[in-house]
Amino acid sequence: DTGVSQNPRHKITKRGQNVTFRCDPISEHNRLYWYRQTLGQGPEFLTYFQNEAQLEKSRLLSDRFSAERPKGSFSTLEIQRTEQGDSAMYLCASSLGSRDLTTGYTFGSGTRLTVV
Amino acid sequence: AQRVTQPEKLLSVFKGAPVELKCNYSYSGSPELFWYVQYSRQRLQLLLRHISRESIKGFTADLNKGETSFHLKKPFAQEEDSAMYYCALKGGAQKLVFGQGTRLTINP
Numbered sequence: 001d002t003g004v005s006q007n008p009r010h011k012i013t014k015r016g017q018n019v020t021f022r023c024d025p026i027s028e029h030n031r032l033y034w035y036r037q038t039l040g041q042g043p044e045f046l047t048y049f050q051n052e053a054q055l056e057k058s059r060l061l062s063d064r065f066s067a068e069r070p071k072g073s074f075s076t077l078e079i080q081r082t083e084q085g086d087s088a089m090y091l092c093a094s095s096l097g098s099r100d101l102t103t104g105y106t107f108g109s110g111t112r113l114t115v116v
Numbered sequence: 117a118q119r120v121t122q123p124e125k126l127l128s129v130f131k132g133a134p135v136e137l138k139c140n141y142s143y144s145g146s147p148e149l150f151w152y153v154q155y156s157r158q159r160l161q162l163l164l165r166h167i168s169r170e171s172i173k174g175f176t177a178d179l180n181k182g183e184t185s186f187h188l189k190k191p192f193a194q195e196e197d198s199a200m201y202y203c204a205l206k207g208g209a210q211k212l213v214f215g216q217g218t219r220l221t222i223n224p
Contacts, residue, residue, distance in 0.1 A: 003159075031210065033211065033212075035214075040125070040216070041216055041217075042120075042122075042202050042204075042214030042215050042216050042217050043160070043202070043212075043214045044214070045211040045212070045213065048210055048211055050210075055210070056209060056210065056211065091160070097210075104150060104152075104162035104165060105162070105212060107159050107160040107161070108159060109159045110159070
């Protein structure tokens with residue numbers, strides 16, 4: 001297991017296009033998180049899954065954003081009708097719920113989205 | 117509301133000098149606090165957590181509930197400590213709330 005994997009690493013898209021990112025968590029981790037990070041800011045929480053259930057969504061997650069984790073393994077984050085304000089680094093993290101406090105979250109390298 | 121404040125965006129110290137990265141939080145309950153670090157071209161990784169009261173790479177952090185602070189300290193900075201440091205809080209919900217981060221630069 002090589003940790004949390006995110007694809008693609010970089011994505012450049014035109015405004016108005018749809019984009020989809022993928023996250024493969026550590027295999028035994030039941031919790032999966034999506035964060036967004038803009039320049040000069042810390043990561044901001046977007047949404048969280050426990051197994052396949054999406055348990056919490058941030059107000060930052062507008063109707064244009066949707067996330068899925070269909071089989072409780074990998075997750076996808078889709079942004080429809082992208083806007084320039086969506087340009088950011090999108091981070092995925094996973095954790096083993098029973099050990100959150102001891103091992104913390106494991107983060108992926110992120111997908112950098114640029115909307116032109 | 118849960119909030120984490122890191123008042124210094126940039127901090128520069130000389131090698132061998134003491135380092136203190138400040139973190140203040142706002143949360144009405146009993147928080148769990150963490151420090152994460154991101155070295156150049158690497159992913160965000162856990163440095164330490166208050167629950168274990170450990171020292172990692174010479175860094176320590178003490179939770180002060182009276183001052184709602186969780187400052188990160190190291191007595192003698194090393195060049196390899198140069199990185200971006202984020203303080204994070206986990207309250208009643210499962211999510212981590214991060215501060216803005218402090219970029220620490222250790223000068224030789």
